[in-house]
Amino acid sequence: MTTTKKNTEPELAPATISEHDGVRYLHLGTPWVQGAMNLKKPAALELEYIQRMMAWMLLRPAGELARGHAVQLGLGAGAITRFTQGVMKMKTTVVELNPTVIGVNRAFFRLPAEGARFRVLEMDAQHYVDEVAEPGSADVLCVDLYDHEAASPVLDSEAFYRGCARLLAEGGVMSVNLFGRDASFVRSARRIAAAFEGGTVISLQPTREGNTVVLALKHGDVPEREELVQRAQQIDTRYGLPARKWLRMIRPLPGEPSETA
Numbered sequence: 001m002t003t004t005k006k007n008t009e010p011e012l013a014p015a016t017i018s019e020h021d022g023v024r025y026l027h028l029g030t031p032w033v034q035g036a037m038n039l040k041k042p043a044a045l046e047l048e049y050i051q052r053m054m055a056w057m058l059l060r061p062a063g064e065l066a067r068g069h070a071v072q073l074g075l076g077a078g079a080i081t082r083f084t085q086g087v088m089k090m091k092t093t094v095v096e097l098n099p100t101v102i103g104v105n106r107a108f109f110r111l112p113a114e115g116a117r118f119r120v121l122e123m124d125a126q127h128y129v130d131e132v133a134e135p136g137s138a139d140v141l142c143v144d145l146y147d148h149e150a151a152s153p154v155l156d157s158e159a160f161y162r163g164c165a166r167l168l169a170e171g172g173v174m175s176v177n178l179f180g181r182d183a184s185f186v187r188s189a190r191r192i193a194a195a196f197e198g199g200t201v202i203s204l205q206p207t208r209e210g211n212t213v214v215l216a217l218k219h220g221d222v223p224e225r226e227e228l229v230q231r232a233q234q235i236d237t238r239y240g241l242p243a244r245k246w247l248r249m250i251r252p253l254p255g256e257p258s259e260t261a
Contacts, residue, residue, distance in 0.1 A: 015100040017108055026077040035077020042110050043087050049211035050079045052204050053142055055246045056173040057235050059217050066090055068139030073125040075101050078109045080142050085118050094120045095128045126155055129163035138167050141174040156188050161195035174216040189253045192216050204249040
């Protein structure tokens with residue numbers, strides 16, 4: 001989780017850290033956890049909702065899984081970044097507005113060095129989507145934009161999600177972290193569905209903490225069950241992620257017919 005400015009440009013909360021039982025946590029001026037890293041296994045995805053953010057992998061063909069450009073809106077504690085750039089070896093771009101989040105990641109969360117395959121942009125996510133990014137330049141887009149109170153997404157309009165869809169190449173996939181138990185979830189999910197008209201939007205069941213990941217596939221359908229099972233097995237074997245469990249978590253959006261079971 002992280003932050004981005006609204007038009008009123010509120011003061012950004014400073015990033016701080018804590019440690020417990022071998023895990024380092026990121027905070028933004030409150031006890032709310034904004035990200036985590038296992039000190040002995042820094043490449044591992046420590047938080048359950050972050051693992052589920054990677055369920056976009058199920059919607060990418062096996063031969064293209066680690067190819068292309070991964071974009072992350074909201075740095076958090078860099079877990080997704082360390083995975084896409086370090087483990088999967090994908091070209092990765094991160095957009096993060098808060099300079100203290102970037103600084104703490106460099107100092108305490110093993111943020112990779114910038115180079116041809118990795119860059120960090122200190123800017124507003126809306127500005128990046130609307131003005132900076134080339135349309136169709138991302139194959140994977142992970143969106144996790146919460147403020148320091150972790151109350152609701154800071155960017156959550158249909159216009160924003162349309163910009164996200166514009167950013168993705170054909171067949172690209174977006175994963176978004178939402179609070180599934182919040183009354184705004186249905187509204188957010190329907191905005192995403194409207195922005196990805198002609199594609200497919202599904203969700204995973206909420207975590208114990210209430211985080212619900214929504215997946216949006218640009219101009220494509222969810223593969224048949226047999227194909228999904230094969231992909232999940234490959235993801236489990238190659239990357240050690242619980243992809244077969246994700247299959248049991250897939251849900252249609254509220255009011256939408258079921259596409260997978």
